[in-house]
Amino acid sequence: MNTTSQSAADREKRELASLRWTGDYLEMLDQRLLPEQIIFLALQEAEEVWEAIFSMKVRGAPAIGIAAAYGVYLGIRHYEPVGSSERERRLDLERKVNEVADRLATSRPTAVNLFWALDRIRRLASGWGTADVLDSSIDDLKKAVLREAVRIQEEDETTCRLIGEHALSLFQDGMGVLTHCNAGGLATARYGTALAPFYLAKAQGWKLKVFADETRPVLQGARLTAFELQQAGIDVTLICDNMAGMVMAKGWIQAVIVGTDRIAANGDVANKIGTYSVAVLAKAHGIPFYVASPLSTIDMNTPTGEQIPIEERHESEITEGFGKRTAPQGVKVFNPAFDVTPNEYVTAIITEKGIVRPSYKENLPKLFQ
Numbered sequence: 001m002n003t004t005s006q007s008a009a010d011r012e013k014r015e016l017a018s019l020r021w022t023g024d025y026l027e028m029l030d031q032r033l034l035p036e037q038i039i040f041l042a043l044q045e046a047e048e049v050w051e052a053i054f055s056m057k058v059r060g061a062p063a064i065g066i067a068a069a070y071g072v073y074l075g076i077r078h079y080e081p082v083g084s085s086e087r088e089r090r091l092d093l094e095r096k097v098n099e100v101a102d103r104l105a106t107s108r109p110t111a112v113n114l115f116w117a118l119d120r121i122r123r124l125a126s127g128w129g130t131a132d133v134l135d136s137s138i139d140d141l142k143k144a145v146l147r148e149a150v151r152i153q154e155e156d157e158t159t160c161r162l163i164g165e166h167a168l169s170l171f172q173d174g175m176g177v178l179t180h181c182n183a184g185g186l187a188t189a190r191y192g193t194a195l196a197p198f199y200l201a202k203a204q205g206w207k208l209k210v211f212a213d214e215t216r217p218v219l220q221g222a223r224l225t226a227f228e229l230q231q232a233g234i235d236v237t238l239i240c241d242n243m244a245g246m247v248m249a250k251g252w253i254q255a256v257i258v259g260t261d262r263i264a265a266n267g268d269v270a271n272k273i274g275t276y277s278v279a280v281l282a283k284a285h286g287i288p289f290y291v292a293s294p295l296s297t298i299d300m301n302t303p304t305g306e307q308i309p310i311e312e313r314h315e316s317e318i319t320e321g322f323g324k325r326t327a328p329q330g331v332k333v334f335n336p337a338f339d340v341t342p343n344e345y346v347t348a349i350i351t352e353k354g355i356v357r358p359s360y361k362e363n364l365p366k367l368f369q
């Protein structure tokens, strides 16, 4: 894997994209190094994509899904399928697609976009031994996987823009809005989900005041949200997670908006650890709590939040989170990466198809009809 760094001058010129297909390899911004260093990785192998998702070089539900889709292509592009007929060779390539997808699916458990994107690729490959594709060469089929990955990325940009437009209809010029974690351009193809309305508001001359929770333990709010909003010239104030109640009590927050990693069929929302506390605080202060979510993050196969698998990460994220040890050796640590906000705390879910309000059990299925 090669790396390239970007100078301050380059940075001025181009908006930072977390993922870019160069025509030869997947260029990935190493988000672990932000905001101090802008380093791009050149990923050539599916296994490198697996490692990048696992170690959070790329993170954020939609971006993880996009990366995995490219990962499948990287995993099959040099594969020589075996078989005594063209049909057998196509079937072997389909088997390989599923093998690579199975591996990538083990990289992180909570964000459903990973599985959603891999399923899209699996569906594309299913039936490669049938008459419908008999005219396609092995190379054509491989290219079809790449095209699907590009499509997933392009669709995500459109989706995020639409989410931003719907979200903006809930805001007013001058409002204070609090967000948690990073659900911005870095976590998606572009714009973000929860951060999209901030970009659109800025474009129409509104002055929203954004408060970004720093988001312990990995600090996505400080390292990513504060960084990308500041770069875009948006008024952002960074606070520690435990300051959210105080800024709400001061009357500085008129809305909360967050992204999500998975929404269950009853509207329970899994998102970055700490989101639940923010939702409870919002309710206590009579502040609306909005969740920005593409349809690809709504998992109608998971009935409630209780069935959402919650990733637990290494204890060092807490005991050495600031680059030096900040806790006694041997202390017991609990480090869930996500929590579930029960649906009764969620004022509305903002999707590319519009704004959904309770009852989520009744209204979420309508999105998929």
Ligand code: MRU
Binding pocket: 059, 060, 061, 062, 111, 180, 181, 182, 183, 184, 187, 188, 192, 193, 194, 220, 258, 259, 260, 261, 271, 272, 273, 337
């Ligand atoms: O652990 P991360 O950084 O991948 O978690 C990210 C989040 O929880 C985001 O809020 C979520 O994925 C939404 S991104 C549009």
